[in-house]
Amino acid sequence: MNINDVVSLEKLSSTALICLNNPPVNAASQALRSGLKQAVEEADADPEIKVIALYGEGRTFVAGADIKEFGKPPLEPMLPELVNEIEASDTPIISVLHGTALGGGLEIALGTHARVALPDLKVGLPEINLGLLPGAGGTQRTPRLIGIPAALEMILSGRHVPAEEALALGLIDRIVEGKPRDVALKAAQDVLNGELTTRRTDQITTKADHAHLDEVEAKLQATKAHLFSPHKCVEAVRASTLPLDEGLRVERQAFLECMQTPQRAGLIHAFFGERAVSNVPEAKHTPKPYDRIGVIGGGTMGSGIATACLLSGLSVTLVETSQEALDRGLGTIAKNLDGAEKRGKLSTDKRAAVDAALSSALSLDALAEADLVIEAVFEDMAVKKEIFQSLDKICKSDAILASNTSYLDINDIAAVTSRPENVLGLHFFSPAHVMRLLEVVIGDKTADSVSATGFALAKRLKKVAVKSGVCDGFIGNRILAHYRKTAAYLVLDGASPAQVDQALEKFGFAMGPHKVGDLAGLDIDWMTRRRKAETRAPEERYSGAIADQICENGWLGRKTGKGYYLYEGKSITPNPEVAEIIDAQRQKDGISPRHFTDKEIVDCYMCAMISEAVRVLEDKIAARPLDIDMVLLFGYGFPRHRGGPLHYADTIGIETLIDRIETYATEDNFYWQVPDLLRTMAKENKTFADLNR
Numbered sequence: 036m037n038i039n040d041v042v043s044l045e046k047l048s049s050t051a052l053i054c055l056n057n058p059p060v061n062a063a064s065q066a067l068r069s070g071l072k073q074a075v076e077e078a079d080a081d082p083e084i085k086v087i088a089l090y091g092e093g094r095t096f097v098a099g100a101d102i103k104e105f106g107k108p109p110l111e112p113m114l115p116e117l118v119n120e121i122e123a124s125d126t127p128i129i130s131v132l133h134g135t136a137l138g139g140g141l142e143i144a145l146g147t148h149a150r151v152a153l154p155d156l157k158v159g160l161p162e163i164n165l166g167l168l169p170g171a172g173g174t175q176r177t178p179r180l181i182g183i184p185a186a187l188e189m190i191l192s193g194r195h196v197p198a199e200e201a202l203a204l205g206l207i208d209r210i211v212e213g214k215p216r217d218v219a220l221k222a223a224q225d226v227l228n229g230e231l232t233t234r235r236t237d238q239i240t241t242k243a244d245h246a247h248l249d250e251v252e253a254k255l256q257a258t259k260a261h262l263f264s265p266h267k268c269v270e271a272v273r274a275s276t277l278p279l280d281e282g283l284r285v286e287r288q289a290f291l292e293c294m295q296t297p298q299r300a301g302l303i304h305a306f307f308g309e310r311a312v313s314n315v316p317e318a319k320h321t322p323k324p325y326d327r328i329g330v331i332g333g334g335t336m337g338s339g340i341a342t343a344c345l346l347s348g349l350s351v352t353l354v355e356t357s358q359e360a361l362d363r364g365l366g367t368i369a370k371n372l373d374g375a376e377k378r379g380k381l382s383t384d385k386r387a388a389v390d391a392a393l394s395s396a397l398s399l400d401a402l403a404e405a406d407l408v409i410e411a412v413f414e415d416m417a418v419k420k421e422i423f424q425s426l427d428k429i430c431k432s433d434a435i436l437a438s439n440t441s442y443l444d445i446n447d448i449a450a451v452t453s454r455p456e457n458v459l460g461l462h463f464f465s466p467a468h469v470m471r472l473l474e475v476v477i478g479d480k481t482a483d484s485v486s487a488t489g490f491a492l493a494k495r496l497k498k499v500a501v502k503s504g505v506c507d508g509f510i511g512n513r514i515l516a517h518y519r520k521t522a523a524y525l526v527l528d529g530a531s532p533a534q535v536d537q538a539l540e541k542f543g544f545a546m547g548p549h550k551v552g553d554l555a556g557l558d559i560d561w562m563t564r565r566r567k568a569e570t571r572a573p574e575e576r577y578s579g580a581i582a583d584q585i586c587e588n589g590w591l592g593r594k595t596g597k598g599y600y601l602y603e604g605k606s607i608t609p610n611p612e613v614a615e616i617i618d619a620q621r622q623k624d625g626i627s628p629r630h631f632t633d634k635e636i637v638d639c640y641m642c643a644m645i646s647e648a649v650r651v652l653e654d655k656i657a658a659r660p661l662d663i664d665m666v667l668l669f670g671y672g673f674p675r676h677r678g679g680p681l682h683y684a685d686t687i688g689i690e691t692l693i694d695r696i697e698t699y700a701t702e703d704n705f706y707w708q709v710p711d712l713l714r715t716m717a718k719e720n721k722t723f724a725d726l727n728r
């Protein structure tokens with residue numbers, strides 16, 4: 036009998052089966068909670084029913100609370116009370132878990148009196164990834180079952196624990212093969228026969244372990260002081276030695292505090308943004324085949340792209356111009372694959388097949404049968420055009436020709452071929468087998484099926500694909516080129532490179548811009564500055580004077596042991612000679628250095644990033660604010676808990692942003708200009724979240 040649209044109850048003599056069916060992931064929405072509550076109450080009240088079994092329909096048991104409900108007024112029944120009610124049921128209730136039992140899903144299972152898993156099951160408490168903590172008893176019942184250290188590890192990592200491990204930990208009671216409903220029926224029978232023991236989790240006491248909790252909290256203070264929820268997780272788990280109702284009160288309070296934070300909103304924006312980016316019309320077309328990939332160029336980028344493709348089971352032909360370069364490329368790929376094997380991303384028994392899927396050649400002729408060729412040679416338009424002209428002659432007529440260029444015009448590249456509809460940009464980020472972002476750059480003539488292939492490839496490579504239009508630098512590098520100048524202006528005007536880096540690292544960036552420059556190699560920006568020198572507007576304040584001198588000294592960053600910082604073994608210290616260059620440049624420009632607070636640095640840097648991001652939107656290079664947010668999150672180390680620059684912009688407010696830009700413009704009204712779209716948004720009282728809808 037259907038309790039409602041998503042829950043049904045079936046009575047078979049003394050067994051009641053409750054089926055949860057809320058596709059795609061059986062999220063514990065209000066409908067699921069109220070249906071489950073009603074079903075449990077009805078089964079428990081029936082004197083004929085001696086055992087109740089819960090299972091999920093579709094691909095998974097409950098994958099968590101319904102995240103879409105977060106940040107909105109709470110809807111009854113609440114999950115914690117429902118789990119308590121399940122636990123308190125006089126009739127034994129067991130849960131049968133398949134697919135995933137995550138967050139609130141696992142918490143429902145922990146409230147039942149025994150847990151039976153199918154072999155494919157993964158359990159986890161991933162709330163921390165959303166800026167939350169398990170808020171329906173997870174911080175109290177998990178330590179009761181598996182102890183404080185293991186529970187804390189699960190809660191703080193948010194990782195998915197496979198069934199075998201969950202069994203060994205004591206989180207589940209047995210693993211059985213079969214279909215969820217069949218397994219549920221059999222397990223219910225076993226309860227009746229006394230072959231499956233049931234027990235209430237709240238009747239187990241947690242063994243205190245304050246030393247471990249203190250140690251973990253100290254580590255968090257050192258590494259994650261800026262995040263809110265990890266500390267609250269420890270606080271809640273600490274309360275698990277109290278009677279359950281008291282511990283649950285501590286957990287509830289901590290959960291509600293987390294719910295109020297902007298970090299929670301930022302992380303949930305990132306969760307949905309990651310999934311929404313590929314929800315664009317182009318991605319919905321049927322992709323072309325892309326099983327046989329050609330990669331041109333065995334440098335870091337080409338080798339990384341080849342590695343990513345190989346790890347996803349695609350076959351790759353790597354082409355280089357000399358045996359030496361080819362050997363180097365193949366060596367890099369082998370090293371990347373070794374690393375993947377070590378990290379468990381590639382199983383040892385699959386290694387031979389992956390190696391066999393890689394071939395190499397010294398001539399483009401080897402790409403005659405490739406479905407998709409990705410060119411990853413250095414950034415020189417003449418070279419790229421020559422390669423594309425050759426590919427056009429060599430490759431089969433329907434093959435896709437892609438360039439990994441980071442800023443060159445895809446339309447110009449496409450124009451030298453007889454098949455511009457089969458040409459697109461696939462902009463990977465280095466190291467390409469690790470970084471998750473892929474900009475799918477769609478040219479004027481790119482066919483929809485070709486764009487769709489870019490998205491399909493990204494999905495296969497487990498990357499986050501963002502649609503981009505054509506402009507210098509596409510979405511990410513265009514915005515980067517702009518805000519990077521702000522860091523240089525701040526240094527010219529009085530901040531030190533290390534201060535700028537520290538302020539932004541405190542804000543949440545993994546590395547400040549000067550450390551990033553040193554890591555990437557300062558010659559990259561140097562080349563770009565020279566490339567753009569001729570087109571630089573005379574009114575533009577030159578931002579490269581200091582960096583140019585650093586490069587002229589041959590200090591190109593980490594690879595030369597010297598850049599903005601000095602690199603000796605593991606020690607990184609500011610380069611004192613750079614301070615001299617900065618002083619001299621300020622004197623030359625007649626600048627008397629001023630003091631900047633960290634807040635001033637962050638405000639200025641973020642304002643620059645947001646301004647250019649808005650212009651990228653205005654120019655329709657990015658389709659929606661969220662696309663820009665995901666580019667910065669997945670390609671540029673933007674702190675995930677801040678959601679992305681335009682999500683963050685909403686937290687500042689459009690009026691405040693305009694005020695700030697206008698204030699900065701009093702000193703430099705060429706660089707600082709209020710984008711028209713911001714003014715329109717202010718007039719219409721719109722947020723970036725509104726533009727995403």
Ligand code: 3HC
Nearest residue numbers: 060062098099100101102103137138139161169170171310
């Ligand atoms: N609530 C609402 N929608 C959800 C959801 C959830 N918990 N989990 C997934 N979805 C949606 C996705 O947004 C996506 O929607 P779309 O098709 O419209 O884009 C759809 O379900 C399918 O999700 P995926 O594309 O992610 O599917 P995958 O098969 O790749 O992954 C998954 C499945 C591993 C379950 C993954 O979706 C996931 O990790 N989900 C989140 C799990 C989670 O964080 N659970 C904890 C929630 S917080 C909580 O429970 C609080 C509690 O303690 C009180």
